[in-house]
Amino acid sequence: MVDTLTPVLTDLWDAELGWKLATYEERGGYAALDVAFAMSPDDVITAVKDSGLRGRGGAGFPTGMKWSFIPQDNPKPKYLVVNADESEPGTCKDIPLMMGNPHVLVEGVILSSYAIRANKAFIYIRGEVVHVIRRVQAAVAEAYAAGHLGSNIHGSGYDLDVVVHAGAGAYICGEETALLEGLEGRRGQPRLRPPFPAVAGLYASPTVINNVESIASVPAIVKNGAAWFGSMGTEKSKGHGIFSLSGHVQKPGQYEAPLGITLRELLDLAGGVREGHQLKFWTPGGSSTPLFTAEHLDVPLDFEGVAGAGSMLGTRALQIFDETVCVVRAVLRWSEFYKHESCGKCTPCREGTWWLVQALARLESGQGSEEDLDQLLDQCDNILGRAFCALGDGATSPVTSSIQHFREEYLAHLEQGGCPFDPARSTAWSGQEVSA
Amino acid sequence: MSNQPSANQLDDKTIAELREIAARYPEPRSGLLPMLHLVQSAQGRITPEGIEACAAILEISAAEVNGVATFYTMYKRHGVGDYHVGVCTNTLCAVMGGDAIFQRLKDHLEIGNDEVAAQRQGDSRTVSLEHIECNAACDYAPVVMVNWEFMDNQTPESAVQMVEALRVGHDVSSTRGPKLCTWREAERVLAGFPDGRVDEGPTAGTASLAGLEIARERGWSAPDPSVAPAKEPTDG
Numbered sequence A: 001m002v003d004t005l006t007p008v009l010t011d012l013w014d015a016e017l018g019w020k021l022a023t024y025e026e027r028g029g030y031a032a033l034d035v036a037f038a039m040s041p042d043d044v045i046t047a048v049k050d051s052g053l054r055g056r057g058g059a060g061f062p063t064g065m066k067w068s069f070i071p072q073d074n075p076k077p078k079y080l081v082v083n084a085d086e087s088e089p090g091t092c093k094d095i096p097l098m099m100g101n102p103h104v105l106v107e108g109v110i111l112s113s114y115a116i117r118a119n120k121a122f123i124y125i126r127g128e129v130v131h132v133i134r135r136v137q138a139a140v141a142e143a144y145a146a147g148h149l150g151s152n153i154h155g156s157g158y159d160l161d162v163v164v165h166a167g168a169g170a171y172i173c174g175e176e177t178a179l180l181e182g183l184e185g186r187r188g189q190p191r192l193r194p195p196f197p198a199v200a201g202l203y204a205s206p207t208v209i210n211n212v213e214s215i216a217s218v219p220a221i222v223k224n225g226a227a228w229f230g231s232m233g234t235e236k237s238k239g240h241g242i243f244s245l246s247g248h249v250q251k252p253g254q255y256e257a258p259l260g261i262t263l264r265e266l267l268d269l270a271g272g273v274r275e276g277h278q279l280k281f282w283t284p285g286g287s288s289t290p291l292f293t294a295e296h297l298d299v300p301l302d303f304e305g306v307a308g309a310g311s312m313l314g315t316r317a318l319q320i321f322d323e324t325v326c327v328v329r330a331v332l333r334w335s336e337f338y339k340h341e342s343c344g345k346c347t348p349c350r351e352g353t354w355w356l357v358q359a360l361a362r363l364e365s366g367q368g369s370e371e372d373l374d375q376l377l378d379q380c381d382n383i384l385g386r387a388f389c390a391l392g393d394g395a396t397s398p399v400t401s402s403i404q405h406f407r408e409e410y411l412a413h414l415e416q417g418g419c420p421f422d423p424a425r426s427t428a429w430s431g432q433e434v435s436a
Numbered sequence B: 001m002s003n004q005p006s007a008n009q010l011d012d013k014t015i016a017e018l019r020e021i022a023a024r025y026p027e028p029r030s031g032l033l034p035m036l037h038l039v040q041s042a043q044g045r046i047t048p049e050g051i052e053a054c055a056a057i058l059e060i061s062a063a064e065v066n067g068v069a070t071f072y073t074m075y076k077r078h079g080v081g082d083y084h085v086g087v088c089t090n091t092l093c094a095v096m097g098g099d100a101i102f103q104r105l106k107d108h109l110e111i112g113n114d115e116v117a118a119q120r121q122g123d124s125r126t127v128s129l130e131h132i133e134c135n136a137a138c139d140y141a142p143v144v145m146v147n148w149e150f151m152d153n154q155t156p157e158s159a160v161q162m163v164e165a166l167r168v169g170h171d172v173s174s175t176r177g178p179k180l181c182t183w184r185e186a187e188r189v190l191a192g193f194p195d196g197r198v199d200e201g202p203t204a205g206t207a208s209l210a211g212l213e214i215a216r217e218r219g220w221s222a223p224d225p226s227v228a229p230a231k232e233p234t235d236g
């Protein structure tokens, strides 16, 4: 039986100097390099395929398969780009990972680059996290000094250079083709696909883009084997993943567990919902994934389980809201986010997110009528599937799912001519204030 | 060049560093985002001179550089304070108290969004205020960022105390990071020039460790690889 929590990537986080090379090496860090260098690059790809690792950045695409799409007969250089933009609301796992254990990412970058035969890799980190950037910069510098990066790594004949690149504030740059635009020094607007990045990505060369956690999972797979990884998780969603609990829970934080754990189990570990309150709604994978309610406490949090229940596993960003929270307020705020972050390239999203905010703001203030709800759903219909990239689709998720689960609450705003909730009751300090 | 050298001209050291950034990449234009961070570090904001310098080095038009600079929210046309305070008001933090913190700071500093508070007599440093989107720290909500360092689990009172300490020049440290440097110093790190503060602060904050602590208490771990199944387990 596999344990309920399975710290792999988080295992080093309670070490005193977890970010230092010495700490990482004491625990066997960088040992996977020699294992990989004794294998052919294709065999490394096969190992990752066999492990069942699926992308941890949201979409869950099989990582080994993505790597195998790189056309090795293409004479252009190959590139690995790590997506460290982490900006999906609720998502907060890659940032502590890079702060506490940056070397596992660097080791993963070396293994992954070797597998796809890249000699240059980029780590694109959102700009708004200076200390995390310091830690990754230093880890790369230490890895060079120790001969884990540079030319002829460990005498293998394999060369790799890594550049740490800071973004400058744009959620859309987490979308992989917009990220490439940013990395080429342009406005971060998504590219038309095909061609896919595997064929024509960075500088129109074959490029693999993977999430931080995906790449950081590779060293243990290479070292411990595909079967070890596959012994955790469920049939189609294998391995460990970091689950991020935030909001109205007793112990918010990062919980690394096999995929397939349920929110009920996680809440149990986290001491439950905030004392004296009940679960109202939650996001399984960030704000772009349709909301769940207490009905969904036992949904297995793996790709199939969450999709089967009508949402998406996304980034395992479990934002927990109790009964004090107005769902209309929450959805309006997320919609303002999407409107602000829409890159403006396509009309359905640029105009649509603007309209969603207008309509929701009216409803939240108690104006309008029940027909406005149907109009909102219509607007979502006009965005979903017609937007140029998944940002637009994601913007509709909170709106449609909240109307599905909480239509009555929207109507209550209309009946009362305003919001029936007191926002002061939701704050982290509300317990202290009402104590008498 | 017919241009008069202006007071805002970048110095030779900065120009050399801008070239150094461009040289990190197979194609120099890839350096533009970090180069603009360096412009902000050197000049306190995105200046016309900074845009011209980037354009000249990358051999692209100033209009192209300008188009990029206006796309990303971290680039500022107008100056910010020595300490730029960003209050997360995305849904989770807003609900947990971010809205109240932002309102309190606006009232206290007597400014609106994206403005710099007046420097009072006796203040040695300035602060500016902005509301920001989710900064990937939701497990520490409500979150405030100062010069893009984490100030976790804030309240309106703690946030006011913090900005007051900053204005009068006291040292303030990130709740899971280093002593706060100025905004311009932080921008230099983003440009790829480390400042030697990497070893300050802990490996992880308290919330980050929530699951790991439970695993330690209960003796839970990932499977032992030496006893892992030799081949793919089949379900059912």
Ligand SMILES: Cc1cc2nc3c(=O)[nH]c(=O)nc-3n(C[C@H](O)[C@H](O)[C@H](O)COP(=O)(O)O)c2cc1C
Pocket: A054, A055, A056, A057, A058, A059, A060, A061, A063, A083, A084, A085, A086, A087, A088, A171, A172, A173, A174, A175, A176, A177, A209, A210, A211, A212, A214, A215, A389, A390, A391
């Ligand atoms: C608007 C938007 C934002 C995204 N943000 C991120 C992000 O911050 N980090 C990330 O890894 N993937 C993000 N993605 C998903 C990426 O496009 C891509 O699927 C992912 O990086 C692939 O890596 P993976 O296969 O390892 O998951 C985002 C997608 C969209 C549409």
Ligand code: SF4
Pocket: A172, A190, A341, A342, A343, A344, A345, A346, A347, A349, A350, A387, A388, A389, A390, A391, A392, A393
């Ligand atoms: S869906 Fe939105 S973010 Fe994506 S391309 Fe269209 S406007 Fe840009």
Ligand code: FES
Pocket: A089, A090, A091, B088, B089, B090, B091, B092, B093, B094, B133, B134, B135, B136, B137, B138, B141, B143
């Ligand atoms: S919502 Fe504020 S840090 Fe995520």
